[in-house]
Amino acid sequence: MKTLLYTITLALLFASCSSDKPKDKKGELEQLKKQRTELNGKIEKLEAELGQNKTKTDLKDVVVSELAETQFRNYVEVQGKVDAEDNVEVMPESPGTVTAIYVKVGQNVSKGQVLAQLDDKVLRQSVAQLQTQLDLASTVFNRQKNLWDQKIGTEVQYLTAKSQKEGLEKQLAGLKSQAAMNKVKSPVSGTIDAMELKLGQSVAPGSPTGIRVVNASRLKVKALVSENYGGKVNQGDEVTVSLPDVPANLNAHISFAAKVIDPVSRGFNVEVKLPSDKRYRPNMVAVLKIIDYRNDRALVVPVNAVQKSETSEYVFTAVNGKAKKVEVKTGKISDGKAEVLSGLKAGDKVITTGFQELNDGDNVKL
Template sequence: MKTIYSIALVLFLASCGSSEKPADKKAELEQLKKERTALNGKIEQLEKELGQSKSQADIKEVTATELKETEFRNFVEVQGKVDAEDNVEITPESPGSVTAIYVKVGQNVSRGQVLAQLDDKVLRQNIAQLQTQLELATTIFNRQKNLWDQKIGTEVQYLTEKSRKEGLQKQLSALQSQAAMNKIKSPVSGTVDAMDLKLGQSVAPGSPTGIRIVNASRLKVKALVSENYAARVSQGDDVEVSLPDVPENLHTKISFAAKVIDPISRGFNVEVKLPPSKKYRPNMLAVLKIIDYKNDKALTVPINAIQKSEAGEYVFVAVNGKAKKTDIKTGKVSNSQAEVLSGLKSGDKVITTGFQDLNDGDSVKL
């Protein structure tokens, strides 16, 4: 603009400073037209340069993400703990004092294996006495049977000896069963995880003995899920199990989901079976991410790129160097990504940064 003013000033001074009138008015007019044409050309050039500078200043630099169909998952995240399928604290079946202990901590045991012995001295004496009586009764019965087979003697004598022998057999069987209850046995196969039992210690049914058997090859994760998700979580759902202390992530399925809501916690239990591993231990912390929704061909946008107005949600899409305001409808949100249900298509370039001061139709540079 300074150049324009300078040219005009020069022309003004030239016209004022010349006291002599041109001899030829026609020549003077032609000269002025030429100067005007040159001046108009310079004005147009300057206006063009200024216009380009202004348009360059109006272009805003932005970052855009091209939409592509992708896998979308929505999670229900809960915290649980590792538990053993077989995690048993042993209690005796009969009262008595400990006379022998046959296992130690860390030892592998099988189901039915005797872990400890309770005092059964009196029972063993009674069993020995009954066995002697039974042997005699059996001998008498056999002889009486031989006589009865030969039609010697009476049927009453035969039946009496038979009844006496069978009665002693039942008594002996009962005593042997009672004696077996004085042996503390393992109800499951596994490893002795604790052994606090001492020789001479008195134990009773229902009271813990300090013996714990754990089968570490059959572990599971147990978690409590709020009743709010009762309609979204069920048996067989895909789940991602995270064990922060290992650390390790597993992709598996829910093996069990309770049908009953606990009235106190207002939740229901879910279980996930774990593969055998020496890394896993009962009561270890676990995090479950239960997949309650999935879409293998979803379009997603970052939630921070979505803006809201009275009409609803919208984003800016870069189209031929211009920002286009596009209304959208979103679904679920997961990992800072929102599922787009309508308004966008694959290939659209959604502006993700620099959209704060944009208006519909603004020029943009990616």
């Protein structure tokens, strides 16, 4: 009997548990479904709000430049110096001792003007002696000529007197030319830029006297250009001359371009004439920007706006409020600008600032 009661009790207990358990799960499931519906609504609402905010916050500020045809120049830049067309150190024509100096530093002189005198005492004495002999020979010749005109005397006497006179004249002219070589003269017109010659100093041909004459009204810029540009830089090319120490910038043309490449420097010399200006001085540093390429209808963009991938170059343009990636082909680069050969056209708006983190299709604010 006890066993039977125990069995019945267990059966009732199991039945009670089995009936309560499904009932609890069903209610729990219904409750979860209700919560899920409420959560889905909240999620959809939040997603919509977040989507609107994302659209607003994803607008990236950029600066654009509208392309237009313009002049483009590529330059060969070299450094040179200012030099004078007439910048000479005066040298004597004969050896001697300085007996007089007639000029000083800063004085303007003309071509052929005597700057200093060398000792010519012996020559002057020889000239005086020869002049006396010439005077006598001239008197004898004149008298002999008068006699010959009257058919008195012989022709030999007349010719002898004439020969003596002409010979002395030539000797005297030679002595005077030699005496003139003892005068130190300026070979050009200009200003005495240096005067280191001293009285009593001995000088000789080929050795400097310490006198420099400069014509500052005729200046030029000289520069050495690499042989790599031998086929691009020629006489007559446009050039921009910059003098940082003045400062000054001016446009000019190459007045001279050497045809021979220097075997040591592997370059060739070019010269550009400068206008007269008291601010310009010989040996000033000058920078030449020689135009070696030009395009009067070029499309150009800042060189830093051009980005590179493994296979191409590209820029970002702004189209209807979105960034558009455009592949381009660039040419020459000068002064921070790149020439665009293909990929863009006039009127395109190229993003020049704010392109670093852009992707194709991003929303942008101009």
